[in-house]
Amino acid sequence: MSLLQRPLDLDDIRELDRQDPLASFKTRFALPKGTIYLDGNSLGAQPSAAVEAVEGLMVQWRDSLIQGWNQGWFDAPERLGDRLAPLLGAEPGEVLVTDTITHNLFKLMGYITEGQGRTRLVILSEGGNFPTDGYIAQGFCRFGGFEHRVVPEGEALEAYLDERVAVVVLSHVHYRTGHLRDMAAITRQVHASGAEVIWDLAHSAGALPVDLAACGVRYAVGCTYKYLNGGPGAPAFLYVRRDCQDRGWQPLSGWLGHAAPFAFETDYAPAPGISRFRTGTHSPLAFAALEASLTLWQEVDLAALRHKSQRLIELFRESLSDCLDERGISDITPDEAQRGSQVGLLAPAHGYAIVQALIARGVIGDYREPGLMRFGFAPLYLSHEDVWQAAQHLREVLSEGEYLAPRFQQRGAVT
Amino acid sequence: MSLLQRPLDLDDIRELDRQDPLASFKTRFALPKGTIYLDGNSLGAQPSAAVEAVEGLMVQWRDSLIQGWNQGWFDAPERLGDRLAPLLGAEPGEVLVTDTITHNLFKLMGYITEGQGRTRLVILSEGGNFPTDGYIAQGFCRFGGFEHRVVPEGEALEAYLDERVAVVVLSHVHYRTGHLRDMAAITRQVHASGAEVIWDLAHSAGALPVDLAACGVRYAVGCTYKYLNGGPGAPAFLYVRRDCQDRGWQPLSGWLGHAAPFAFETDYAPAPGISRFRTGTHSPLAFAALEASLTLWQEVDLAALRHKSQRLIELFRESLSDCLDERGISDITPDEAQRGSQVGLLAPAHGYAIVQALIARGVIGDYREPGLMRFGFAPLYLSHEDVWQAAQHLREVLSEGEYLAPRFQQRGAVT
Numbered sequence: 123m124s125l126l127q128r129p130l131d132l133d134d135i136r137e138l139d140r141q142d143p144l145a146s147f148k149t150r151f152a153l154p155k156g157t158i159y160l161d162g163n164s165l166g167a168q169p170s171a172a173v174e175a176v177e178g179l180m181v182q183w184r185d186s187l188i189q190g191w192n193q194g195w196f197d198a199p200e201r202l203g204d205r206l207a208p209l210l211g212a213e214p215g216e217v218l219v220t221d222t223i224t225h226n227l228f229k230l231m232g233y234i235t236e237g238q239g240r241t242r243l244v245i246l247s248e249g250g251n252f253p254t255d256g257y258i259a260q261g262f263c264r265f266g267g268f269e270h271r272v273v274p275e276g277e278a279l280e281a282y283l284d285e286r287v288a289v290v291v292l293s294h295v296h297y298r299t300g301h302l303r304d305m306a307a308i309t310r311q312v313h314a315s316g317a318e319v320i321w322d323l324a325h326s327a328g329a330l331p332v333d334l335a336a337c338g339v340r341y342a343v344g345c346t347y348k349y350l351n352g353g354p355g356a357p358a359f360l361y362v363r364r365d366c367q368d369r370g371w372q373p374l375s376g377w378l379g380h381a382a383p384f385a386f387e388t389d390y391a392p393a394p395g396i397s398r399f400r401t402g403t404h405s406p407l408a409f410a411a412l413e414a415s416l417t418l419w420q421e422v423d424l425a426a427l428r429h430k431s432q433r434l435i436e437l438f439r440e441s442l443s444d445c446l447d448e449r450g451i452s453d454i455t456p457d458e459a460q461r462g463s464q465v466g467l468l469a470p471a472h473g474y475a476i477v478q479a480l481i482a483r484g485v486i487g488d489y490r491e492p493g494l495m496r497f498g499f500a501p502l503y504l505s506h507e508d509v510w511q512a513a514q515h516l517r518e519v520l521s522e523g524e525y526l527a528p529r530f531q532q533r534g535a536v537t
Numbered sequence: 538m539s540l541l542q543r544p545l546d547l548d549d550i551r552e553l554d555r556q557d558p559l560a561s562f563k564t565r566f567a568l569p570k571g572t573i574y575l576d577g578n579s580l581g582a583q584p585s586a587a588v589e590a591v592e593g594l595m596v597q598w599r600d601s602l603i604q605g606w607n608q609g610w611f612d613a614p615e616r617l618g619d620r621l622a623p624l625l626g627a628e629p630g631e632v633l634v635t636d637t638i639t640h641n642l643f644k645l646m647g648y649i650t651e652g653q654g655r656t657r658l659v660i661l662s663e664g665g666n667f668p669t670d671g672y673i674a675q676g677f678c679r680f681g682g683f684e685h686r687v688v689p690e691g692e693a694l695e696a697y698l699d700e701r702v703a704v705v706v707l708s709h710v711h712y713r714t715g716h717l718r719d720m721a722a723i724t725r726q727v728h729a730s731g732a733e734v735i736w737d738l739a740h741s742a743g744a745l746p747v748d749l750a751a752c753g754v755r756y757a758v759g760c761t762y763k764y765l766n767g768g769p770g771a772p773a774f775l776y777v778r779r780d781c782q783d784r785g786w787q788p789l790s791g792w793l794g795h796a797a798p799f800a801f802e803t804d805y806a807p808a809p810g811i812s813r814f815r816t817g818t819h820s821p822l823a824f825a826a827l828e829a830s831l832t833l834w835q836e837v838d839l840a841a842l843r844h845k846s847q848r849l850i851e852l853f854r855e856s857l858s859d860c861l862d863e864r865g866i867s868d869i870t871p872d873e874a875q876r877g878s879q880v881g882l883l884a885p886a887h888g889y890a891i892v893q894a895l896i897a898r899g900v901i902g903d904y905r906e907p908g909l910m911r912f913g914f915a916p917l918y919l920s921h922e923d924v925w926q927a928a929q930h931l932r933e934v935l936s937e938g939e940y941l942a943p944r945f946q947q948r949g950a951v952t
Contacts, residue, residue: 152599161603168599176595176822183769184583185569187901188576190769222817224791225640232680249803254792254817257805261790265647266680272803347818354598354605355820375676376639377669386906388664388687390672402637402669403762405770407591408820486602491801 130437130510138433138506143426150418151351151503156484158512163297163325163464163498164488166351166415175414179407195406200397202409203359205416209350209424210323210342211333212361218396219346219359219412220404223324224258225374226343226360227291229399231262232373233362234318234341235288242288242317243268250275252297255322259291266373279308283315290317294332295325295462298494302326302460306337313338324348327359329463329500330431331424340366349463349500350419352412360399367395376401422502430501431463434509438465438497441513449520454494467495478530479519485512545852545925553848553921558841565833566766566918571899573927578712578740578879578913579903581766581830590829594822610821615812617824618774620831624765624839625738625757626748627776633811634761634774634827635819638739639673640789641758641775642706644814646677647788648777649733649756650703657703657732658683665690667712670737674706694723698730705732709747709757710740710877713909717741717875721752728753739763742774744878744915745846746839755781764878764915765834767827775814782810791816837917845916846878849924853880853912856928864935869909882910893945894934900927 151167182190203217245259249272263270273282290312295302312319321342326332328349342361346352377383379400381391392398454466470493477489487497566582597605618632660674664687678685688697705727710717727734736757741747743764757776761767786807792798794815796806807813869881885908892904902912
């Protein structure tokens with residue numbers, strides 16, 4: 123796709139911003155001056171309303187003290203789940219905001235395999251996926267007497283779906299490549315084999331329209347600190363389709379998932395519905411920031427979001443198309459229909475240093491071993507001009523050899 | 538114990554406050570006017586420094602964005618653990634702040650039983666304990682193929698410690714009765730039977746000096762939102778003695794507990810030391826509030842804290858000693874050496890309504906079924922005068938029959 127038949131200039135870019143129906147959302151985020159933030163796929167920017175929400179929560183702790191739990195804190199996991207639901211193609215009562223993706227995968231693997239009567243004993247995950255999904259599958263298997271198997275990256279799932287497979291854990295959008303899977307087709311395929319699939323929506327929720335119901339999905343997890351802008355370490359979520367909710371226990375059976383948490387009964391009895399997936403006491407402070415962001419999300423047209431995401435990605439790629447090959451950099455971004463909202467540039471020799479040089483110029487992307495520069499495109503707070511400028515910076519970093527400076531070659535921890 | 542040979546008057550009480558070496562801490566907490574807060578055993582009051590800390594974290598999210606993870610967020614679980622350690626009689630590197638008590642019990646039960654080679658298959662917990670400890674033991678057993686057994690409240694542990702018992706979960710201070718267990722003696726007893734004990738410090742950490750090392754404890758958990766004033770739902774902690782830290786996996790094996798989280802390796806390998814008990818991505822916002830409180834705690838003399846706690850409790854009980862029996866209320870608070878920092882008054886007929894009537898007067902205690910009024914004494918922000926006034930309010934509620942008003946009899950959710 124080309125936006126015009128001639129190279130774009132800054133006037134063209136600004137016209138795109140003037141025509142952008144999502145443009146006004148940028149004013150509702152607080153971004154530091156001089157920064158172009160292409161790392162919303164790691165940690166989303168701050169909605170200004172989150173500051174007020176967190177201040178309000180601190181006042182509530184101070185003044186209401188324990189009574190705050192009766193003033194909206196207690197049911198925040200269900201309430202925020204209901205606010206998330208329309209972004210995921212889910213109904214109210216099908217989404218719970220709680221814990222982290224890792225915990226939620228453990229809960230769902232335990233819940234599903236118990237529901238199957240432990241007749242199937244293999245947990246399948248994908249090679250090259252974000253590691254925590256494999257790590258928690260390994261811990262689950264080691265502890266629960268299951269077997270963990272990995273589908274090597276690039277191989278077809280089908281060959282691994284035998285009658286022993288209980289659960290498959292798959293990413294909707296791959297964290298490295300940005301590849302978007304065909305959720306409906308794969309869900310059908312897994313269900314046809316008699317197994318269940320848990321979809322990890324970490325890189326799709328808030329990045330593009332997700333329609334769990336239409337895809338026949340029964341189980342999913344995701345986080346809210348990336349495209350959903352809930353704040354660092356914001357609580358994660360899980361989805362269980364309504365007709366799959368009352369089948370047994372999840373293994374992290376804590377008091378807030380009890381049918382009557384304040385009756386202080388001796389024996390655990392799971393709460394009806396999605397609440398049984400709660401475990402311990404959550405942090406209302408972390409929920410306050412997320413709630414502010416989810417309130418803003420209620421106004422977002424997801425089709426417009428997807429459209430803008432694709433245009434920003436194309437703009438970035440086209441602006442760089444003539445300068446990557448000569449530096450040994452390959453653009454691994456999938457085609458439009460098969461991608462999330464990120465660009466991946468593979469730079470085996472100098473990827474880390476190039477990202478550091480960009481950061482020094484105020485363009486924040488991230489780097490993932492081995493060799494991958496990732497650039498995330500969050501349409502709510504990125505303008506076309508931002509993206510165009512970011513591409514110009516990257517061109518200059520490359521053409522001037524800035525990344526060769528020793529200070530950019532030194533490694534530190536990057537999340 | 539009597540403080541004087543005559544009934545105390547308000548001048549006496551104020552003299553006690555003038556002589557109180559901890560008196561100045563009260564100025565560092567923000568408590569609403571007109572409130573006497575005797576529920577710090579449920580949710581601690583707000584240290585004023587927490588407000589600034591949370592504001593600072595919000596600025597850091599806004600301005601540092603993803604780089605915040607390299608600016609103190611990433612290692613907060615270990616750093617705050619080190620700050621907690623001196624309050625628990627632990628060394629640096631032995632305490633990790635993470636998740637909730639419920640999650641941490643699951644991790645430790647899994648870790649311990651794996652280390653035992655699953656040669657013992659019974660998890661023992663105590664009847665009448667805070668329910669989540671039993672609920673998570675039940676989930677653990679159901680999922681992991683263990684057997685859950687309960688020591689009925691009041692029965693001796695010894696009769697239940699046979700060679701099949703893997704782990705015993707016990708509260709250091711009982712949430713209802715306030716009974717303080719002999720941690721050293723019971724730990725020896727459990728270890729002598731070949732089992733391990735996990736101590737739940739929810740109602741002792743920050744309420745009295747805890748000396749895990751001197752008591753020979755190997756494993757403990759606790760929360761920080763009660764006496765430690767970390768904020769609602771503040772992250773919990775776990776303790777693993779250094780020589781017990783490298784024995785295997787804990788079942789919630791997430792990427793932040795990996796030996797090299799940013800190497801994105803295919804297989805899980807637990808981090809050395811206490812960090813292997815991390816699971817997913819934590820909320821730096823929740824940690825910021827807690828860190829402010831733990832910084833304040835570094836100044837606290839725990840012997841003085843314990844002394845004041847005992848004096849406040851005696852003052853409260855003595856001020857009420859002549860008015861409870863006639864109302865059918867019994868004081869179940871244990872003797873000085875065998876109690877935490879709370880008073881329990883059993884009022885089977887009207888406990889709930891009495892607590893509601895007190896709340897209407899600005900005296901916040903709490904109620905736990907069946908029939909128990911609990912009053913927690915947090916010496917950092919309670920003066921002797923507060924406690925004396927609270928007792929006067931309770932006397933008046935009783936003498937004037939205030940609790941009989943219909944509005945106090947109606948039940949709502951109370952945490």
